[in-house]
Structures are given as structure tokens and as C-alpha cells.
Amino acid sequence: MxxxxxxxxxxxxxxxxxxxxxxxxxxxxxxxxxxxxxxxxxxxKPSIRPPLTNAHKQKRLHWAEKYMKTNFQTVLFTDEYRATLDGPDGWSSGWLVEGHPVPTRLRRQQGGGGVMFWAGIMGTELVSPFRVPKGVKMTSAKYVEFMTDHFLPWYRRKNYAFCNNIIFMYDNAPSHAAKNTSASMAAMGIKRRESHGVASILP
Structure with a gap:
């Protein structure tokens, strides 16, 4: 014992x-x-602690106040999801001796074997999902290539009224926030509004 x-x-x-x-x-x-x-x-289960500073919290509060009255039926929310082959991303549970504090485990964003998918949702419409090729690490070049091959064909099939009102939402993952990504998306007609992953698509 x-x-x-x-x-x-x-x-x-x-x-x-x-x-x-x-x-x-x-x-x-x-x-x-x-x-x-x-x-x-x-x-x-492990205690999940998002690595947020006070500055992060203030920026999130400012963003929420700014877009509180936005019609979110016109917002296309997008993100990537990874299915890992080496265990869950910090959501597993296990035995803990009585009186010991619960360890904190941050969810992994990169690394490990698995597959990654990209998808978007806008109102009741689901865009894809599409599998991200060549592993699970999304670089700026791969993100731009992915947008060109999968997102733009879907977007260009829409009518003018739809394209004139859509807001493209993505997070500040390194592949999304890179200067190369911003420049490439601007060339596609997607202009980044600010540093919180909000972009307007110009018809």
C-alpha cells in the first residue's frame, strides 16, 4: 500500500x-x-487553466463590447480541429491521492500524430469540413494554400448581397496572424480589421 x-x-x-x-x-x-x-x-480530471493575462482579458472585454450589437448571422466562424493519435489533449482523467492538488494541464495546439480538419459555420450553414493535408501542423503557407483551394471556391459561388455583408472570423493562431497570411488574404479581398481575428470580405 x-x-x-x-x-x-x-x-x-x-x-x-x-x-x-x-x-x-x-x-x-x-x-x-x-x-x-x-x-x-x-x-x-486535470484543471484546465487558459494562459490569459489581464491584458488578454481586457482585449476580450473590449471586443465583446464593440461587437455586442453585431448581427452574428452574417459572421462566418472558422477554426481547425485536431484528432490526435497519442491521447487526448489534456482532457483525460486519473487517480489522485487524497489531499493532493489537482495538476494543471494545458491543451496542446501542435505536435503529436493525428489529423486536422478545418470548418466554418455561419448561421445554419456549415462550410465543409475539409481535411488539412500533410500532418497536423498548420503553417502560414499551408493556411493560405488551404484558403485558396477550399474557402474561395465556396465564397465565389455566393451572390453579391451575401458577399457584401459577410464577416470572416478566425483566431490568432500563428498561421492566422502571420504577416504573410494577412498580405495573402488581403490579395484575396479579405481585409483584416484588427488583431482579434476579425476580417471583412470585400466583394
Whole structure:
């Protein structure tokens, strides 16, 4: 029991199998492992802490106040999503010794094996999803290429009234905020309004 408790404290939020193996007690059935751990630990999920500073919070508040009266039916919200092959991005749960603080785990944005998808939603309309080729890391060049190959054909099929009112929304991921991306999108007719991922599409 002492070795198991020590292993659970050393590797918090791990599975019962991993804890018992770390304590040198492999081969114990799962029901027995859980019965033992219930006497000294409980199951928790990691505490998710967004890395926001006061400056980030003020910028978000300013953005919310500025666009509070915007008709969001004209806003195309876009983002990428990654399905990883090496485990969840910080959402797993595991055993934690009683009285120990819950560790914080930041969600990964890059790295690891998996596939990435890009999609947009505007009102009730879903744009794609499209798979991002060549791995899961989105660079500025790949983002511009992706926009050219997948977004622009969808946009150019729309009528003038639609194109005149649409607002393109994206976040400040490195591939989105790069100078090359801004210049390339401006050449497409997408003019960045500010540093919060808001862009107007010029018909």
C-alpha cells in the first residue's frame, strides 16, 4: 500500500494500471486495483487553466463590447480541429491521492500524430469540413494554400448581397496572424480589421 500510494502521488492523474506498474505490482486485476485505490485516492480530471493575462482579458472585454450589437448571422466562424493519435489533449482523467492538488494541464495546439480538419459555420450553414493535408501542423503557407483551394471556391459561388455583408472570423493562431497570411488574404479581398481575428470580405 505504501508503494502504491507513493506511485499515485508521483504520477498523478494516471490510470490504476499505470500506478500499479510503477509500484511494481503488475498483473493485478482492474477491480482489485480500483478497490485498493479507492481507500487512498479519487478520480479527477486535470484543471484546465487558459494562459490569459489581464491584458488578454481586457482585449476580450473590449471586443465583446464593440461587437455586442453585431448581427452574428452574417459572421462566418472558422477554426481547425485536431484528432490526435497519442491521447487526448489534456482532457483525460486519473487517480489522485487524497489531499493532493489537482495538476494543471494545458491543451496542446501542435505536435503529436493525428489529423486536422478545418470548418466554418455561419448561421445554419456549415462550410465543409475539409481535411488539412500533410500532418497536423498548420503553417502560414499551408493556411493560405488551404484558403485558396477550399474557402474561395465556396465564397465565389455566393451572390453579391451575401458577399457584401459577410464577416470572416478566425483566431490568432500563428498561421492566422502571420504577416504573410494577412498580405495573402488581403490579395484575396479579405481585409483584416484588427488583431482579434476579425476580417471583412470585400466583394
Amino acid at each position: 505504501h508503494q502504491i500510494k507513493r506511485a499515485a502521488a508521483k504520477i498523478p492523474l494516471h490510470s490504476s494500471k499505470q500506478i500499479f506498474e510503477a509500484a511494481g505490482a503488475s498483473g493485478v486485476p482492474r477491480t482489485s486495483r480500483c478497490r485498493v485505490l479507492q481507500s487512498l485516492a479519487t478520480v479527477h
